[in-house]
Amino acid sequence: MEEEDVYTKDGTVDYRGKPANKKKTGTWKACPFILGNECCERLAYYGMSSNLVRYFKHRLNQSSATATKSNQDWGGTCYITPLIGAFVADAYLGRYWTIAIFSIIYVFGMTFLTLTATLPGLRPTCDGNDNCNATEAQSAATFVALYLIALGTGGIKPCVSSYGADQFDDADEVEKKHKGSFFNWFYFSINVGALIASSVLVWVQDNVGWGWGFGIPAVAMAIAVAFFFSGTRLFRNQKPGGSPLTRLCQTADAESNIKGSRKLDHTKDLSFFDKAAIETQSDHVKESADRWSSAQ
Template identity: 70%
Template sequence: MREAAEDKYTKDGTTDLRGNPAVKKDTGNWRACPYILANECCERLAYYGMSTNLVNYMKERLNQGNTTASNNVTNWSGTCYIMPLLGAFLADAYLGRYWTIASFMMVYISGLTLLTMTASVKGLKPSCDHDVCDPTNSQTAVVFVALYLIALGTGGIKPCVSSFGADQFDESDESEKKRKSSFFNWFYFSINIGALVASSVLVWIQDNVGWGWGFGIPAVVMAIAVASFFVGTALYRHQKPGGSPLTRIAQVVVASFRKSGSEGCLLTNLYCMRFQRKEICDTR
């Protein structure tokens, strides 16, 4: 009976959303993963759908030269890949992966909605005459606000989704451990499906139907991603935040600067703290 009770819960420290030990038969495993995979597929479709043709949008609607548009998109893309540092830090140190994903998805969809409005709503949409557009400074600024909200959103969730999927499998259970590798295969498959549809169908829509539809569809798809993620909430397993490696690195750097002017450890003292809790000389 005792062994049966122990097998009822996961052994890797995961919990449900309320913080109670996760029940194996009710949470995680492949029953939770379809919602995570659908979220990832839709999010990647939304991201590549709005970004693949972004240089052309800036040239056509913001009346920017090729060099300026390319630089702006490069800077924005770089921001998208720097922001995961923030998302990873918040997830590891404070919020946990679930709440980090949930929070940044709201920022993400806000940016996509605003970007869609800049391409379709009068007043936010630049006035064009014979395919020559004349955007105001305010209209251009709104576009960049939308883009950097998207950068913050996609960067915030990027380091968390695959790890959150891995959390659904108990490493101490051999059968679940084997299924985890299969999850990653499906995870990357879902990314590529989203990217394929975005770089083919959505680019064609932007070029031949209009930018309002071309940005509106990614916004709707991202809304589906958000819904998919939240629908699976009751099934997810959660790892509690355990502190970020970035915090420890920062502490070491700060300590190094503080000690930079002090006298170094004597070689004869390196063995003196053997029986103390910390075995590094002069750390206090």
């Protein structure tokens, strides 16, 4: 029994795929690496995005309406791609590898964006501070970098907070209480990163240059990745459960087609999900009672 108490009871495993040891993994031993990753990632994101309309107008020579539309299209993409990241994490890769892979894509995007603002040939030609002309190729390079970032953030946004929650075993009352504190620190980290980005980095972009203005967020994102990989041995990982589409399309059996996953409880609402649910004895009792009431 003492040996069993050493391991978590929520199915989490360590980086080698073995049951997670409660004394060596998770809790506040692992969380600083996740919080550091989130703080630096948010600093990078807001530091790059807060002043983007101004960059479109004064460096890519777009009109105010076009610059605003470009910014909204890109921002909207950043909030759609998490659907991809969440699906990939839950179904196939797990949260650790999803965060890791998409973070690397993010760093490539930030680095390329910095190069488009600094390297001759990629950088728009400017006669003065606000008199620039960008070729179609230069504009295209900028947007390739931006949409790489949008893809990268799609794998991080839906996974980091829940990955932090994975570090606490709900079956352990002490760890369960600490989970709430993690989310307090998590949102504090987000706001610290956003505050620095929206003040210091915007000033750098307007007064020092866009090379530094994009370069500092790129370095911050590289630090975020380093933070994350540094905690690899301490993290607890939930195994991916297979595609949720499989659960919706499965046959009406008692067991789920996804190994290790339970079927949903059956309800009268949304009957097209019936194949994804399991009927219990109480459902049949209620059905018989309803039929009896109708007959009366």
